[in-house]
Amino acid sequence: MKKLTISVISLALLLLTNACTTEYVNPSSGNGEELLKDVNGLVSLANGLQYRYTIGRQSPAYTVIVAAGLTGKELRVLNAGNTDELLLEQGVANVLGNNGVVSNLWSQLHVTKSDADQVLAGANNLGDPALKSGLIGYASIFKALSLGTLAQFWQQSPVTNGDTAQFRQRTDLLREAIRVLETASTAVTANPPSAAFTSRIVAGVDIPNTINALIARYSLMLGDNDKALAASDKVSLAVKSEFRFDDLTRNPIFDVALGNINVVQPTNLNMGLPDALKPDAADKRVDFYFLTRTPVVPAPFRGKGFFTANSSPIPVYLPGEMLLIKAEAYARKDDLANAVIELNKVVTKTTDAWGIGAALPAYDGTEKTKAEVLTEIYRNRCIELFMSGLKLEDNRRFARPEPPTNTTERSRNFYPYPFVERDNNPKTPADPAI
């Protein structure tokens, strides 16, 4: 009897001790507060910025190229089962705030920006200046890409997070992007990122060149031609800056679209340009961007470009974009001679760091009006920067035919604000008419 009593009591005590645990920790997850204080944590989170920006169908790397491509007629949908893409292709009133591509674009850019803000805040508390500058440079690139890309698709957006954050005009977003990049540029110039940083960060993005390239890009969008010229001048055209991929973290455009014939493919060899502006038959860039010029059933024109394998890198910017920024900035400053010189660097080059070369005879700029030169620059942007995600912004900036009256070149001016934002944020402004 006693034996039984004793054993029951001891066992009961043993079992009940365990019952008093009140918290279990997830071993597959880091602790946010600690990560943001720790240099290794911050570098891991910085790598997470690129992951969020480039990996998967919801990532901006996919949505930016596909959205701009579908709205700007570069791409077409092959299987109507891809409803969100199809509605984007149809454009105008078919694009609603519930469109998955549009919502993903908005959400992921904002989350990237919010995460970048955390990394920047954490980096500012670090001691080592060469690690700090690397983190600031890297995180600033993603913050600027997020803000600059939002400005390409929406009229307004908040610049900071928080319930009280006001929606600001897209020009404010571009200015903020440039400001962030300029701060980063100063930090990186003063203390070049050390090996301790570069050996831990995902390779591919060249920080100093990318900072200047993006300053040039967004300055041009803002109409600050002088700053665009100055910044693009600082970019080394021989250096590649790229988002890298592998078999596990795949090039999203290849993985989702160009690797098969089920989602989207280029519309045709015109690269979304009207017949009057279509690529010259001898333009070698068509061969760069297309598998073949001969139509094949059932997807007549299959794209190639930077999307040929799981591991194909996607350029952050192209050397050709820098030359065309200069050409456009000169042209807009009415310096047509320099504009044509820069334009012809693109038209006549046979290759570049990425192997892109039109290999065409030079454009004859004599007796051409400013408008004609700008149109030629636009045409070359559309060909040289095919499927880069810049099409919608370019089409608008060059004042091409406007929907809804004319939807031949683009089917929207700006996107509506996603329902997820409108439904949960009373500050969301009215949608653009088209």
Add this chain to the structure above:
Amino acid sequence: MRQLYQPMCRVLATMLAIFCTAGLYAQSAYTIKGKVTETGGNAIPGVSVAVSGTTQGTITDADGNYTLNAKLPTGGYKLVFSYIGYAANTQPLELGAQTEIVLNAQLKEDIASLDEVVVIGSSINAPRRQLGNAINVVSAKSLQNTGTENPLGALQGKVPGAQITQNSGDPAGGFTVRLRGVKSLRGSSDPLYVIDGVIVSNSTANVSQLAVSAGEATSSLGTNRLADINPQDIENISVLNGAAAAAIYGSRAANGVVVINTKRGKSGVPKITFTTAVGISELRKRVFISRYGEQFGSATLRLHTIGAVSATPTAPITSQGFVRDGATTFLATNKVPVTRYDYQDNIFQQGSTLDNNLSVAGGKDNTQYYASVSYAKNTGIIPGTSFQRYGLRLRLDQRLTDWAKISAGVTYTNSLANEKPNGNTFASPINSINITNNIYNITQRDANGNLKAVEPSRVNPLTVLEEFAITQRVNRTINDVQLNLTPLKGLQLDWIVGLDAYSQTGKTYIPPYPYASEAGLPAGLFPTGFTGSAINSVYLFNTDLNAKYDWTISPSFTLNAVAGYNYQYSREDFSQATGENIAPGITNISGATGNTVRAFDGLDQFSINGVFGQATLGYKDRRFITAALRRDGSTKFSPSETGQLYPKISGSWVVSDEIFWQNFNIQNIVSDLKLRASYGEAGNLNGIRSYDRFRNYNPVPFLGRNTILPSAQLNNPRVRPERSTEVEFGVDVSFFNDRIGLGLTRYNQQIKELVVNRLLAPAASGGINIVNNVAQMENKGWELALNATPVKTNDWNWEIGVVYSRNRNKVTNTGLAGNLNIAISSALGAPAFIVKDQAASVFFGTHYARKPDGSLLLTAQNLPQSEKTTKDGSGQPTGAVVRRIIGDPNPDYTASLNSTLTYKRFAFRFLLDAVQGYEVFNADKRTRNNVGIGDLAEKELKGEIPRGYVFALVPIEEYRIDDGSFVKLREIAFTYNLPPLVKGLNNLSVSLIGRNLYSWDNYSGYDPETNAGANSDILRGTDFGNVPIPRSYQFSVTAGF
């Protein structure tokens, strides 16, 4: 929280210690014996004989005799004889000078069973008359000869308020059990399962179907693990349908509780039972596949009914423009000859079933045992699919002292499932024949014996059958030890320790396709091959400490009080690795090239601490009121949310025992009448994952550098259990001396604080969603159970039973801003949504434009079209396409009819099971017609419907909605009990059993009882390449020695 809990833990431990050492009082040894018989005089074995208020008890042997050696103080006692399906018989027992007492008892079969003792909580029982709520008990007899080796399958059509659906005809396919409707929008609505006091897992962890990719979030693929339980070991199953009945199970009881009691040994000579069943299964119904020898355009035109061709095609192709939603598409109008095959000939086979069970039960006064060994194998109707299960079981009951007894159960199960991709991918056996144009001879092989490519980007269906290897092995043990102490008269102390531990090992192998590049297979089909392996180790532990006290306050008043403490711990350790580009000859993950290998490791742990108290006050054994309260804390919620309280109150009134009723003189007509009412609250934790209250920072593989991706789901420290409040009223009435029994229940469940993934404004929050307790829904319904014995003579016995359940689920708040719809993602494109004021979930989608008289409003080209916002001048729809509710996968009602007719040694039984008034989203219908092999495609080729018809239907989702209502001949069995042949062979019976032999329905697919969302409770009624439920025939022999 530690501060609060530790004292509580200490108090409980001390309590246990005090009780264990407490009172040994003056007592003498008595021997009570006798025989228990039926009304007809037949002995009843297995009747429980217990001295009320003590642990002294035994069970009658095969001849109905019992001997109970009891050490008890002298005094007045009650001896209670009880057995499932019979009214309990209570006899006064006076223990005095005489130490040997003979007490015989007669038990009356009682369908209404007011005195039947049922389980209401862990180790807590009560006679039905005390209960304020419906509890349905299914006995072993109803689980025999059902033709299925799955315990949930055996329950189909037998429980009021339960909708039990077989989601797939795959031998390892899952079942969904829903008691009184959907309970959660984010988690499972599966009830809590308790076997002999052990909380067991019925969860579905997908370890084998690893080669499925996008869109799978909602589907819950695989076997739910109650498949590991052998129905032959089950003595009875009690089903507590809702919060009102289950409140004392606390935070996990809102979905209801299924309490399973397994068989126990009986004193007497060892009784050996051997059962063997062999059978076959086959496809019940084929779907229409066109064999018409033509197609549009050319033989290489894919999706020839809808595939666009040029406006100016090259001869011989001709084309015509068809306008759909404002856009013109050119379709081929010429036809070319082709040879069509019906691949159903290639992918279905005759399956087989084998089910063997051997059990030995026996014991002496202080020790009883039950041991069994079983083996079941079910080979599917798709070649290469099977499910087999070995099981061992031992139950030992030992009396330790005159005031203590111990019971221990040990179960081991080993199962192996051979699977094929189960829907949701175009590489599943059924989908591969739906998605492939049937103009290829799929049996052709190249010189090396490899199967050849079929349509570009499609898999040869035979590759799936011959080459894919998908297995799942499970080792499982469920064990319990229970100690019952009666230290004082009227006081009982029960302590249960239960554990359920299992490991699932799944492997998937898809070899590189020999024709991968020729067929241009997309990445999603893994052209270079795929392997995956996953292991899920699960450990569930629970311990319950219950103190019960029965007190007769006065001759009129009794009080039954229970206090309990309960601790549950769950640990689920899941790891998985997958890879592609497989080395030749290697079939597991070792053969994958390193750069494609992905690994994942997840550990989920939580615990629940609960204390509860319950008291039932009885007046003259005919009026009862019960009140209970449970308080729970769990590691799933923050310390601030830990004091979750679940109250319950219920009452019952046995009107027919009242004096005034007996004066009415209508007992001849109404033999028993009981009214009951109940209110209770219970929680549901299934929607809350263990770490949902935190923001998780997830590591991701990224180009060889440490990368952490903060989850877009922000933290919410206020996450707490979903809470279900239920009110239930009912009446139990029996007529004509219990020849007819009727139970009727009306319930109303209000479920609040439902967890949803609430979307956030990304710009404002920097996140995408947060887990939040914001949604609400309700379930209201009726349940009816009617049992009757119209004929009962010495030779003839006819029993008939009807079960009817009707539930109306309604989401009263979707939890999203402005009550927006919540889209439920699915791989098959079903427009499943959670919509305010509708059931969860419904199909909300595009629909036909119709004229006022309901007929289709056709386009200028005489084709159907989608309804749009307005009409243009010519009366044609224009503007944006509009959507509405087009279907509801929740049935209007479920009903079943069972009948058993016995004549001497013959018995004939059948069960009709009906699910009526619900819709199925039949994705396969459109696929077959788009591919050009369906019925409409053939009609279009024959010119019976206009060209462009199938094309016109593509965007109209209503077209894929089918009526799913069915009545199935679920079970049918002829049994013959042979007369005694040889000495020692006590009984021998043979049965012919049929299962799912026939279905009355208008469904155009294989079987409306199916779900591509598999065991998901939210994505229901979807048909997408699912394996149809076969019909099966069995021959079974049972021998008792």
